[in-house]
Amino acid sequence: MSREQQAREEELVERVLASFDGTPDPRLKEIMRSLVTHLHGFLRDVRPTEQEWKRGIDFLTAVGHLTDDRRQEFILLSDTLGASMQTIAINNEAYADATEATVFGPFFVENSPHVELGGDIAGGANGEPCWVEGAVRDTAGQPVAGARIEVWEADQDGFYDVQYDDDRTAARGHLFSGADGGFRFWAITPTPYPIPHDGPVGAMLAATGRSPMRASHLHFLVSAEGLRTLVTHIFVEGDELLDSDSVFGVKDSLVKTFEKQAPGTPPPDGRDLNDRPWSRVHFDIVLAPAAAQA
Structure with missing residues (x-):
């Protein structure tokens, strides 16, 4: 490249x-200047053709x-580029033995059905019944009563209700931990599934040889007054996809043993x-204090 x-x-x-010098909000000014610096750095490094830049704009437009109120393609894009997990890592710093956070995903829905302790969130969704139990406590080891626990998952066919x-409305619900911090409910044994890949994000994965x-x-999603809200998953031990999860969400501490029970084995609630x-x-879920929020 010439000096000129x-x-x-x-x-x-x-x-x-310099166009952002007059920005009244210091944080916004910092963000915009950093964005411009990195964006122009990317452009000057990759040196795209005008046609390639248009294809990029067309991709974001698609x-x-x-994206609508039932599908969030921008979250899928953020997830598949690892940006969601990086943001989570930045905002959920390690604190004592607090449970690790992972991606929120695009399929959370407000106002899920309330189920009592021991209830069933499946709501008629296809899948093998799964008994989930544990307790919520803080990092001092004290039980957290009344913690709101939102739970959601895909059905056996790999689809969320939305x-x-x-x-x-199926395979989702919320409940509250008991006086001893304990919780228990019926769900569906999780199974692998593809993220929606019939859109631009799926085309990006296919073009780069990645699996959805x-x-x-x-x-x-677990919340309680005075404690840091936790967004996390639990994963199935032995799943062959643990090392290639398409949104980089797996953490070793979140891999759990789902014990298979033979037909006729009495369930804990009869x-x-x-x-x-x-x-x-x-x-078991451990919540960090709210003050630990980055």
């Missing part, structure tokens, strides 16, 4: 940076067009499972 060309490019960067066209598959998991096989898993 280099000077032209650097001069443009400086002019764009991501926006596909991916169907019939407005069903996610390791088997069950989502949790539920009639009609001689079906089922599984059980134990997951």
Whole structure:
């Protein structure tokens, strides 16, 4: 590159940076200047053709067009680029033995059904019954009573309820921990599934030779007054996708043993499972203090 060309490019960067000098919000000013610096750095490193840049804009436009109140293609893009997990790592610093956080995902829905302790979140979704139990405590070892525990997952066919066209509500719900911090509920034994890959993010994965598959998991969102809200999953020990999860969400501490139970094995609450096989898993949740939030 000639010195003249280099000077032209650097001069443009400086002019764009200077355009934010009057930004009244210091944090916004910091963000915009950093964004411009890294964006122009990327452009000057990769040196895209104008046609390639247009294809990039077309890609982001397609991501926006596909996003609605039932599907969040931008979250999928963030997840598959590892940006979601990096943001989570930054905002959930390690604290004592607090449970590790992982990606939120695009399929959380507000106002999920309330289930009592020992209730069933499946809501008629297909899948093998799974008994989930554990306790919520703080990092001092004290039980956390009344913690709100949101749970959601895909069904046996690999779809969340919002991916169907019939407005069903299934395989999701919320409950509250008991006086001893304990919780228990029926769910579905998690199975692997692909993230939605019929849109631009799926095309990106295909073009780069990446799989859309996610390791088997069950989502949790746990909140309690004075404690850091936790967004996490638990994953199935032995799943062959643990090392290639498409959104980089797996952490060793979140891999749990789902114990298979033979047909006829009595469940802990005496539920009639009609001689079906089922599984059980134990997951204790430790919440950091709210002050530990980055």
